[in-house]
Amino acid sequence: MEDILFETETLMQEAIENMEKRFLNIRAGRANPAMLDGVMVSYYGVDTPLKQLATISIPEARQLAIKPFDCSSISAIEKGILAANVGITPNNNGEVIILNIPALTEDTRREYVKQAKGYAEDCRIVLRNIRQDANKDIAKLEIPEDDAKAGEEDVQELINKYNKVVDEKLKEKEEELMTV
Numbered sequence: 001m002e003d004i005l006f007e008t009e010t011l012m013q014e015a016i017e018n019m020e021k022r023f024l025n026i027r028a029g030r031a032n033p034a035m036l037d038g039v040m041v042s043y044y045g046v047d048t049p050l051k052q053l054a055t056i057s058i059p060e061a062r063q064l065a066i067k068p069f070d071c072s073s074i075s076a077i078e079k080g081i082l083a084a085n086v087g088i089t090p091n092n093n094g095e096v097i098i099l100n101i102p103a104l105t106e107d108t109r110r111e112y113v114k115q116a117k118g119y120a121e122d123c124r125i126v127l128r129n130i131r132q133d134a135n136k137d138i139a140k141l142e143i144p145e146d147d148a149k150a151g152e153e154d155v156q157e158l159i160n161k162y163n164k165v166v167d168e169k170l171k172e173k174e175e176e177l178m179t180v
Helices: 002-024 071-084 106-140 145-178
Strands: 040-043 046-049 054-060 063-068 090-092 097-100
Touching: 002 106, 002 145, 040 071, 063 071, 071 090, 071 097, 106 145
Parallel strands: none
Antiparallel strands: 040 046, 054 063, 063 097, 090 097
16 A cells, blocks of 8 residues: 555656646746757757757846857757747857847736646646556555545545645746746
């Protein structure tokens, strides 16, 4: 029984971490290097993650600076950023690529909040599926009915706990997105 509860809690923590990672990819009008995590650059014919080809820094609150390790790759990095469709046009000064993050409009903020709510709902669905699997595992155990009921109640307490975490994280992200 304890193994089932431990495994269930571990899976629920992973679901929360996954949701947090997805939240990072939602722009909040501020510069965040995680915005470029999905950018792949064709470097000598091989698709390479941008992180491996350059350092990404934040010189100002709404600006990212990308300094390639190899200056000859600067045009390939620009093409990779444009191809990744991150919604920002790169500016190149020969040594560094600057990305100026535009201010978000009210409509854009609302769209991002909807996207965050969708990610939170996806996480809740995953949590419910984990609960369902745990309850099935408990039912398979050959234990007294009272112990099985107690185990199911423990699983329910876990899902309640993690649903609260989802709500808190969503509220934080909403506040971050709606703050001008």
